[in-house]
Amino acid sequence: MFRTAIKMAPTSASDIPSLNLLYKLNKLKVSELGPLKGASPVHNDRIGLFHGDITTLSVDAIVNAANTSLLGGGGVDGAIHRAAGPGLLAECRTLGGCPTGSSKITSGYNLPCNKVIHTVGPIYDYTQATESEKDLRNCYLSSLELATQNGVKTIAFSAISTGVYDYPSEDAAHVACDTVRKYMDGDDTKSLDKVIFVTFEKKDYMAYSSLLPHHFPPSVPASQDQDNITRGQAVEAEVKASHLPNVPTTDPADSGHVPKKRSQVSGE
Template sequence: MAPISAADIPTLSLLYKLKKLNASRLAPVQGATPTHNDRIGLIRGDITSLQVGAIVNAANNSLLGGGGVDGAIHRAAGPSLLAECRTLNGCQTGSSKITSAYSLPCKKVIHTVGPIYDDIRPDNSERALKGCYTSSLNLAVKNGLKTIAFSGISTGIYGYPSLDAAMVACETVKNFLDRDKTIDKVVFVTFEEKDVRAYNQVLPRFFPPNTKTSTEQEKAAEEQKAEAEAKVGQLPDVPTTDPADADYAQKKQKHENNK
């Protein structure tokens, strides 16, 4: 599979324009803004094919490989990735560590350990998941990486509900981009249908399409009306009689005077 460059990954602005993504039927979350729509990418596919600054590996605490995306990244990178991971002494849940990418087309791999979803104490799971996204983004900035791609962390065998996980991901990324100006693009990579549906539903609530507000539309309409009225005021008055009638009356009066 040919690598996909960061520039070729569609942004939310483009997806809205092409009608591939629609505004949410639900109200936007507080603070939602289209400001970052050119800095958010969305693609369904294989994260190992992305030619970006860093891809984020949903790893386990050992960092020594596993199933799902973790296993796919290790297979695509080659044995040198595992050799480097052995030197890292594992990683705590909610934290991240960075390695070289070896045979992958990206520059770096950021390994983050997502939480096993706890439906009894979901707040703990949420804090840990936020930590995954924040620590990964911080590592990208620290290492001078301009683009970073995330798959759905903890939404596989760790059991985090896809919709809830997408809410955490979008909120954390939005808050980070509000502060940071160095990251050019954050890419959300979906693969399974449940993740596709989740991000299609959640992204527009945090990053709505850039449309004019009703107030702006009313203001534009008022300006157009005022401009039209000004032009009308410069025109001569509309005659109240037919010009032909006036000409006839004038000739008749002249004829009467000559009698």
């Protein structure tokens, strides 16, 4: 049975609350793990967290959890291809595929974003966890490097490999946060204005909510931060948050459900 997708208004990068704002509103809690060694709040205004449909984001680039063919598949990969239209598939056919851990960039076509960065995550192997982590880390690093090379200022990452590729959500969130933080630590020219972690499934949202404070701790204790925020700032922030779209209850941009198979041709 096919469903008609509900077209949602695009959400800009500036509409998505930064970590600093989430801390001020007490919507992000201090990590029980404490801050990671070397972690600081210096990037908190440049990091965002969005729980919803990545195909609705009006940013410079979104990162697609693609498969090696780059020709579309299930999950977020299929959703991005459906929302972008046939032009995306036509361009992807010219790219000759992409190996695991690498990334390639295309135009966004009918999507509200300007570019799509396609990265191929690993199918998680518990017996070769170190190799899986290396491949996943390379996905984020190669995507960030492509973004910088192409003048991308705002970039939104899907939760790579945590769907049918079975990468544990908490482990994947740790790799994503750690790789982005280290890249931004070395970003001397501050080429990236905002990096947004996008989650669709609740398990991924919970993983990022738990681990972001570990990698990007608040600048001051949460209680003190709340004391410093003015009533006007709080109202403005709540209004901004209330205007974000609700989390969809079906696959993003899904016009019908096709059973997912765990293979390198299904994406995510």
